[in-house]
Amino acid sequence: STEHVQSSSTFLNRSKLKNRIDKGLQLQIQNEMNYWRNMLQRVVAVVKKLGSRGLPFRGKNEKFGSNKNGNFMMCLELIAEFDPFMSNHIDAYGNPGRGKTSYLSSTICEEFISLIAKKVLSVIIDELNRSKYFSIVVDSTPDISHVDELLFVIRYVKREIQEDTPAEVERFLKFISNIGHKAKDMLNAVIGTLEEFGLNLQDCRGQSYDTAANMSGCYSGLKTRIQNLNPLAIYVPCGGHSLNLVELSAVDSIKEAAFFFDYLEAIYDFFAKSTYRWQLMKQKLKPNQKVVKRATGTRWSSRYNACSSFKNSWEEIMETLNDIENNNSEKPINRRKAAGLKNNLSTFESVFMAVF
Numbered sequence: 001s002t003e004h005v006q007s008s009s010t011f012l013n014r015s016k017l018k019n020r021i022d023k024g025l026q027l028q029i030q031n032e033m034n035y036w037r038n039m040l041q042r043v044v045a046v047v048k049k050l051g052s053r054g055l056p057f058r059g060k061n062e063k064f065g066s067n068k069n070g071n072f073m074m075c076l077e078l079i080a081e082f083d084p085f086m087s088n089h090i091d092a093y094g095n096p097g098r099g100k101t102s103y104l105s106s107t108i109c110e111e112f113i114s115l116i117a118k119k120v121l122s123v124i125i126d127e128l129n130r131s132k133y134f135s136i137v138v139d140s141t142p143d144i145s146h147v148d149e150l151l152f153v154i155r156y157v158k159r160e161i162q163e164d165t166p167a168e169v170e171r172f173l174k175f176i177s178n179i180g181h182k183a184k185d186m187l188n189a190v191i192g193t194l195e196e197f198g199l200n201l202q203d204c205r206g207q208s209y210d211t212a213a214n215m216s217g218c219y220s221g222l223k224t225r226i227q228n229l230n231p232l233a234i235y236v237p238c239g240g241h242s243l244n245l246v247e248l249s250a251v252d253s254i255k256e257a258a259f260f261f262d263y264l265e266a267i268y269d270f271f272a273k274s275t276y277r278w279q280l281m282k283q284k285l286k287p288n289q290k291v292v293k294r295a296t297g298t299r300w301s302s303r304y305n306a307c308s309s310f311k312n313s314w315e316e317i318m319e320t321l322n323d324i325e326n327n328n329s330e331k332p333i334n335r336r337k338a339a340g341l342k343n344n345l346s347t348f349e350s351v352f353m354a355v356f
Contacts, residue, residue: 036103039089043103046075047112057113058106064094072109124154124171125197131156134199135206137170138190138215138222139238140181150176150186152193155206173197183214183222190226201226204233210241251303260353264295264306267317267341277324277334284316292317311354318345 050057050071059070064077080087093102128134137153151172158169179189194201207223209215215222216237223235251257271277271292282291290313295306310317324330324338344350 038085040103042076042079042083042086043108044112046072046079047109048116050075051113051116057109062106064090064104072106073104076104121173121197124173125199127158127169128154128156128197128199130159133157133203133205135208135233136190136204137208138186139210147177148179148181150179150189152176152190181214183217183220183225186214186222187225190222201230201233204230206236207233208236208238210238211245256349256353260350261295261303261306263341263344263350264292264303264310267310267345268292268294268306270337270341271320274334277320280323281317281320284320285313286316289313289316307354314345314351314354318342321345 047057055071057070057072059066059073060068062073063069064073066073076086076090080090090104093100093104134154134156137155138150140148140150143149152174153170153172155168155170157166159166174193176189176193179185191201194204204226207226209222213221216235218224223233226233227235251261271281278291285291290309292313293306293309295303321338321342325335325342327335330338
């Protein structure tokens, strides 16, 4: 209408005038926005760096100046030592209490972690959609709070437009808590995770797990259930897990080897259960020698490390056991244990097994 055109023209003409009543307010708002943007750039940089190194963020408290405030606040304090802007911000907003805006609390920190995680997942899914086909790797392990976590990893060929040569990549997608160890429950977790990220099970071309019956069983294992839905999902057992089981079985099937590793574990227990005996052994060792190691565990490397340290420190271990045996201030039971371990240590079988 004519009235509307006239009103719009009048508004534009008056907007060009200087010293308008709202200009000062707009300038104040813009300065406030620039201030918080500059501060958040520093906060996001700290969150990204700590996250990329897998370091914990929080400490026992959230107070600036405390030596127990965690890595997140420690990094902000370090930046403030060389950055006047950050230093002034911490002085003004560092410990304001609950309900006060500072963008330095654990709440904003966790929010940024969540936003960054969503962005990373978005990039992974975009790469997957361009690649189309993928393989899955699933394994479970208890976390520090004794909650069983199912690890979900995906492998695919990354295709970059700028690069001619594709590259095989492996990406972690998520942890799935408390689903149980039954193959049916794991199948539901796998299908649910794929649907959550918009992936089609029919595009799966490979699956890799350990050789436990619930995972690799030929009748009702997870791999068989997935192949019933998608026959093209070829199962490849975990090579490291299979090789480790072969090595452990080989050791257990040879009586002499089993006795030898039990003996190494007995030596470790004898020294490790007493800080006094442990220090006696360390005093005998040269700077380049290692203390005795455990000889048990599911990994073959633990037995190799135990055997290597035992062989390189054989004389020092013998001397320490001899000192304990002849020390009248030691308890009789400890002296007898030291004598028994020393006698076994000096046998041809122990020396032969340690070397060969």
